[in-house]
Amino acid sequence: MKLPAFAYACPETLEEAVALLAAGAGTAKALSGGQSLLPTMAFRLVAPSLLVDLRKLPGLDRISLGEDGVRLGAKVRWRDIERDARLASAHPLLARAVAHVAHYQIRNRGTVGGNLAHADPAAEMPGVAVTCDAELALTGSKGTRVVRAADFFLGPLSTVLADDELIVEVRLPAWPPGRRWGFEEFALRRGDFALAGVAAYYDPDAEGIARNAHIGVIGACHRAHRLARAEAALNGRAADEQAILASAEVAAAEVDPPTDLHASAAYRRALVQTLLERALLRAAS
Numbered sequence: 001m002k003l004p005a006f007a008y009a010c011p012e013t014l015e016e017a018v019a020l021l022a023a024g025a026g027t028a029k030a031l032s033g034g035q036s037l038l039p040t041m042a043f044r045l046v047a048p049s050l051l052v053d054l055r056k057l058p059g060l061d062r063i064s065l066g067e068d069g070v071r072l073g074a075k076v077r078w079r080d081i082e083r084d085a086r087l088a089s090a091h092p093l094l095a096r097a098v099a100h101v102a103h104y105q106i107r108n109r110g111t112v113g114g115n116l117a118h119a120d121p122a123a124e125m126p127g128v129a130v131t132c133d134a135e136l137a138l139t140g141s142k143g144t145r146v147v148r149a150a151d152f153f154l155g156p157l158s159t160v161l162a163d164d165e166l167i168v169e170v171r172l173p174a175w176p177p178g179r180r181w182g183f184e185e186f187a188l189r190r191g192d193f194a195l196a197g198v199a200a201y202y203d204p205d206a207e208g209i210a211r212n213a214h215i216g217v218i219g220a221c222h223r224a225h226r227l228a229r230a231e232a233a234l235n236g237r238a239a240d241e242q243a244i245l246a247s248a249e250v251a252a253a254e255v256d257p258p259t260d261l262h263a264s265a266a267y268r269r270a271l272v273q274t275l276l277e278r279a280l281l282r283a284a285s
Contacts, residue, residue, distance in 0.1 A: 003041050010053040014060075014139060014168070020052045022141045022164035028052055030166055032075060032114035035106050060113070060168060065090050069174040074113025074167045082107065091175050093132065093199060096183045097124040103191040113167040116152070119159045119223070122193035124185070126153055126224035131199040131216030134172050140165035153223040179203050180239070182279030185219065186271055188262065195263045196220040196271035198251075200279045202234060210239040215247070215276065220257035220268040227254045230276070239284045248276040 011017040021028050029048035031037060032055075040046050054060070060075040063084050070091045072081075078101050081087060087095045101107050101124050115125045116136065129136070129149035136147050141164045152159050161167070185197030197220075202213040213231040218224050230251035237243040257268035 004047040007050045012056045017052055024050050026163040033109045033111040035110040036118040070172040072112050072170040076112045078107035078110050093181045094128055097128045100124055119153050119157050121156050121223050122219040127199050127216045127218035130224045131214050132172050137169040138165045139168045155222050180283035182283040184275040184279045194219040196268050198275045198279050208238050210234050220255045220272050227251050229254045244280040248273045251276050
């Protein structure tokens, strides 16, 4: 399908980009990698009057590692993450999740900021951000604010991002040594959006007791979010098979998945249970 008619701008500063979005009064859209926005335009799901291309904005394509964790500029591409060998130890959950993102061509163009702003419930990065207590730095005409990932996503394709705001950075807390983690998802075909997926980690203490358990889900929900009851079922227990199976069973009951042409709600619940079992068993081993 052909794209609807639109005006185009390619600002060279963040301030200019924000001003263009503000002047658009809700009818302008930021263009980053374009791997989500352009298909939705082609299907006439959105028809912005102006596209504000972010490709010339400086400083938003950096991956920074420090004592406080990992910082991803909004224009960091999936391939940038794949190619950065430091992330295998600095944030292995992120590295593993990105390997599941679509196909090579998409990973070569798609960006972290564009993916989060699109807020697809089945996308990997929102799940990682929510599970790992990430913070998002947003800049708009009223200045910069920092929002917890857990508060950023409101529902399918819906966020707290104002019409004149841009995501400029994603901040992932430091990853401690010894943390146990897992990421699993299931799609009908390699590269498709997941019917369900889970991201999980916990920090074992000296006795092998699971502490600080974080369990997030994608695909089987209307937005990426953590499963508090499944986390509680694992916290304070030895991360053995019995505890893991119990946590996975609670997770299946905790999610409220949709039914669509791809899968029923019951099937997605079963997937969540199986995927969490796999993720936690691999983490424990």
